[in-house]
Amino acid sequence: MPALLSIRDLEISFRNGKKMTPAVSGVSFDVNAGEIVTLVGESGSGKSVTALSILGLLARQGKITGGEILFEGKNLLSLCPAELDMIRGKEIAMIFQDIMYSLNPVLTIGSQMTEGMRRHLGYTKEQAQQESVRLLKRTGIRDAEGMMKKYPHMCSGGMRQRVMIAMALSCKPKLLIADEPTTALDVTIQCQIMELLRSLREETGMAVLLITHDIGIVAEMADRVAVMYAGQCVEEADAETLLTRPAHAYTRALMQAVPGLHDDKARRLYAIPGFVPQVYGDMTGCRFAPRCPHGESCPWKDDGRMTEIAPGHLSRCRWEEGGNGV
Ligand SMILES: Nc1ncnc2c1ncn2[C@@H]1O[C@H](COP(=O)(O)OP(=O)(O)O)[C@@H](O)[C@H]1O
Ligand SMILES: [Mg+2]
Structure with a gap:
């Protein structure tokens, strides 16, 4: 193969x-x-x-x-x-070396997470939100609903990296x-x-x-x-x-x-x-x-x-x- x-x-x-x-x-x-x-x-x-x-x-x-x-x-x-x-x-999804620059500082985690699924998979807003919460939980973020409303600067490096992974996985690469x-x-x-x-x-x-x-x-x-x-x-x-x-x-x-x-x-x-x-x-x-x-x-x-x-x-x-x- x-x-x-x-x-x-x-x-x-x-x-x-x-x-x-x-x-x-x-x-x-x-x-x-x-x-x-x-x-x-x-x-x-x-x-x-x-x-x-x-x-x-x-x-x-x-x-x-x-x-x-x-x-x-x-x-x-x-x-x-x-x-x-x-x-x-x-x-193909990518997680970058420099996580500081990989999330948009002026958008909430939720709006950044749902964007790819709506664009690539044709999900509705509600479907994309549900899936985002599921993925964030999967990466070990307990308050995933709360995380969706946060801006990147409100999260620690470890949390941002989990968000990046959840985002990278969102379209099932x-x-x-x-x-x-x-x-x-x-x-x-x-x-x-x-x-x-x-x-x-x-x-x-x-x-x-x-x-x-x-x-x-x-x-x-x-x-x-x-x-x-x-x-x-x-x-x-x-x-x-x-x-x-x-x-x-x-x-x-x-x-x-x-x-x-x-x-x-x-x-x-x-x-x-x-x-x-x-x-x-x-x-x-x-x-x-x-x-x-x-x-x-x-x-x-x-x-x-x-x-x-x-x-x-x-x-x-x-x-x-x-x-x-x-
Ligand atoms: N933006 C850039 N402009 C000019 N040269 C670059 C740039 N990015 C990387 N390079 C060159 O490519 C080489 C390899 O860089 P890089 O792939 O970042 O290394 P690694 O990820 O293995 O640490 C660098 O040593 C540099 O010479
Ligand atoms: Mg490198």
Whole structure:
């Protein structure tokens, strides 16, 4: 069966004065129906830009310069704005990284929640209100009726994030894209929201593309994982393989930077020396090389492609446990 979402050789650049600076190069991965795929990597690796491009929401300076984004076999990049608008919010919903900017401050939660259902599903006002209350309760908001009358500034970050999730689910999307949905929240609420996403997936069969820089969340949530570094996808595998037998030196460094996967404070702190390069469009070969512990001694040449090193396990590098990848 073809994947629900298939990103193929995606290329994205940003206009920088007269120059176009590449931000995402040759990114490919799939999300199957009902699957939770996490997109993981340090800050600045291109995760949000990749996610935003799926729904045509890149900033004005951003441009998709190559590749395909297939949703149920249809290339979203070839749709006109009206066609994409029909998919956005209905078939594919998104929860943004910055929740402060995702709710309209001058409208009540109730009017924002009901808008999509009335537009996409043709619900009457009463039907949409009833369904909104049901969904808000589902996300753990006890006084859902009271919440409908509030304005966003009257709610805590945790409440706003639950509202965003309820809103994203309101049109029963086949795919939910959640971009670091709990980064701003404390650990208890983070756990509740992850649990909520998991149980909603069980109930509705919706697929989730979950973006995170937190390996702990990958361990808790993912069926499959795609790892991004400096605008490229460097490794992709099922979660167990990736967590126990990472092949790419970068993925291995990410894991080693996590002293205890379940130690909430430690798992947020990456200790990989150096930084994701700011400008990587002109780099050739392995973009991780300047930070790679194997440095010059690395026998693996990144030829710009992912290699299938085991069924369903793709990587640009092969530093497997103990065997130097051989
Ligand atoms: N609005 C923008 N204008 C110019 N460059 C941008 C913009 N947004 C993102 N970029 C570029 O894309 C890179 C990846 O950004 P992003 O996708 O936000 O990273 P991540 O979500 O992995 O932290 C950034 O390092 C930056 O170079
Ligand atoms: Mg981001």
